[in-house]
């Protein structure tokens with residue numbers, strides 16, 4: 213049995229069913245359905261503007277759905293109370309592309325921050341927890357550096373340490389390897405895999421980077437203009453004979469696919485009509 | 487409250503159940519209280535179903551204090567699951583870890599593999 217098959221036997225951590233999302237009158241996600249199983253790494257891909265970030269925001273209950281449902285740890289995001297959401301967030305770690313570190317706090321205090329927010333642990337305990345996570349991400353010895361002194365890769369690893377400091381059972385990454393050179397990016401992928409195995413955490417990664425997606429994914433979901441184009445294992449996606457999937461796979465990451473309708477809409481949205 | 491027994495000159499702290507954000511402050515308190523009595527310490531994890539990093543942090547702090555006081559310290563009954571959590575932060579190479587209390591209390595443990 214491969215890992216994807218093993219995970220398919222496990223409980224879903226996220227269940228998205230018929231999700232429709234809009235900004236104003238514009239439909240951004242259209243009937244999106246999938247689940248993320250316990251311990252699985254699900255990579256969400258798609259061209260720029262395909263709705264990846266919007267989907268992520270819905271899974272984090274930052275946006276409200278127009279219709280359809282999203283359950284996280286069995287909890288319906290549509291009807292969740294702020295208290296439930298607070299508890300839920302303690303079990304989720306988030307590392308956003310621009311989820312910047314606090315510039316006025318050093319590395320260690322950045323990592324401790326969620327513990328101070330959410331727990332009443334002894335200061336010694338919090339400090340040790342933060343240092344352990346800095347060891348995990350190979351940032352030991354850099355505790356006292358300020359964010360401005362860090363390289364891109366170091367900043368990402370610090371943000372990752374902060375995202376996992378509460379031992380989340382669900383971890384979200386937005387573009388983990390954006391702006392990193394290939395070696396650093398491969399290291400980060402290695403780290404993501406190691407975390408999954410040791411912490412038994414489910415991970416949702418949004419990325420443009422094919423190499424990275426193929427290295428870490430158990431399953432890949434490809435969004436195209438707000439719809440699920442394909443969802444499957446790495447091999448299933450690689451071997452898909454869908455033309456749009458192949459376009460996405462063969463495209464160099466710096467290319468941008470222009471969708472004429474969408475482009476025109478962007479240029480002319482909200483113009484006053486005749 | 488976690489049970490503590492005296493055995494062969496050691497205090498043995500039996501941690502149980504889930505040692506998580508809610509319970510690790512209690513574990514920490516019990517461990518540090520034992521060390522204040524200046525006895526060598528064994529921490530039995532065999533009845534622990536889950537230990538999170540706040541629990542591990544309490545063990546780290548206990549170990550650090552016992553090193554300062556030059557008191558013997560060891561973990562016993564570490565499950566495979568707990569081991570993988572220790573391994574992630576390379577703490578498996580730091581803590582003295584024994585299969586069981588009996589193994590640690592054998593007359594000459596240094597001869598044992």
Ligand SMILES: Nc1ncnc2c1ncn2[C@@H]1O[C@H](COP(=O)(O)OP(=O)(O)O)[C@@H](O)[C@H]1O
Nearest residue numbers: 235236240258259260261262263264265266267
């Ligand atoms: N806050 C917003 N208000 C209005 N439109 C938005 C907003 N955020 C994103 N969009 C639009 O929604 C579409 C999907 O965006 P997004 O989810 O960011 O896609 P991706 O992450 O795949 O690039 C885009 O056309 C974008 O312009």
